[in-house]
Amino acid sequence: MTAHPVEVGWLDARETVTRIELAQACGMTEAEIAELVEYGALRALPATGAEPVFSAECLPAMRRAGRLRRDFDLDLFAVALLLEYLNRIDQLERQVRSLQAHVPFHAPAVHREGPQPWREPHG
């Protein structure tokens, strides 16, 4: 299909994105990114130059927040709150996955889907 190799980037702490790149990726303006930083929902990496850079790790949650913002016409402060919750969910999901790796196969089956439907015993 294509002669050029596909450039694959890890979206984790290994890579960084500039503010303009981040803005583009999540459909926001640079000023809006700056506002999210002001609200404390997003942290720039300790800067080496004048231009703020961010860990590429923040991209998936930022894109999700950007999409929900468009889809529900949320204001930017709501997006800031949303981001914190999205990051928290992500962190907890990672913890759950990590804990699941520690559950031995021979252990009694763990209900992973949450509470089971309640059934009335036959009287």
Place this chain on the structure above:
Amino acid sequence: MKYKDYYAALGVPREADAEQIKRAYRKLAREHHPDVCAAPEAEARFKDIAEAYQTLRDPDKRAAYDELGRRPAGEEFAPPPQWAREFAGGAGSFDEVDLADLLAAFGRGRHRGAHQGSVPVRGRDHETAVRISLEDAHRGARLNLQLADEQGGARTLEVTIPPGASEGQRLRLRGRGGKGRHGGGDGDIYLHITLAPHPVFRADGHDLHLDLALAPWEAALGAEVEVPTLDGPVLLKVPAGTRAGRKLRLRARGLANGRGGRGDLYAVVHVDVPGTLTPRERELFQELATASRFDPRAVAAKGGAS
């Protein structure tokens, strides 16, 4: 061009104010958003609602839309002739143009006479999830991604996932999404990687866990046992007095981390006993039971009493 009734899509009267429109939209969006609604038609319904809202929330677009008057939805109509001048620099017909695209041009500044043809549009980003095996995550993998392009066609993109992916890893393929127009950049592809469950190993980041079953005498006396790894079986020395639940670490036998290193492999011990005993085994266990002063519940009993 087909007429669309945006007011009907949001279920608001034509004289509704901005606040009413916003409230109606949010209510419908919450109901039909693909994140919350699993119904197959939810996505299309959501798109219709969003399109209606994109026009009615913007005073310029709404005014332009209102100029079209009231028609039955789906009716073919021709927009006012002066729109042709403002939309496409006077060129072409509206036959192939979607009403939403046309109104979007108004939102970009009707009074400035902005032509759609001159505005750079960035290509669409794609998001897609792929499930790969543990071995592929470790060694890297070549995948064929099926992508739908803007025209509704399908294209295949061959992608090489470098070694070192872990569960939940996200990757970006820069410039491989939709083509940009009028000087706008190409979109990206975002890949969300999940690992298929493995019959032997469970991954925790780049570390792997494996259940190691030991006979009681292996656990008590120590043993050399063969354990599977991603690189083939290796001999593991189990120290004497190894208790159930203990984790024996095999350093750097986990998944490649993509930074030149590897995670560790943990063999988690559980002690198994024969389901049925031969007469001789029974005799030996009984002898052991009589001779041994080991009480596995000694600690638990003390804890319970305090």
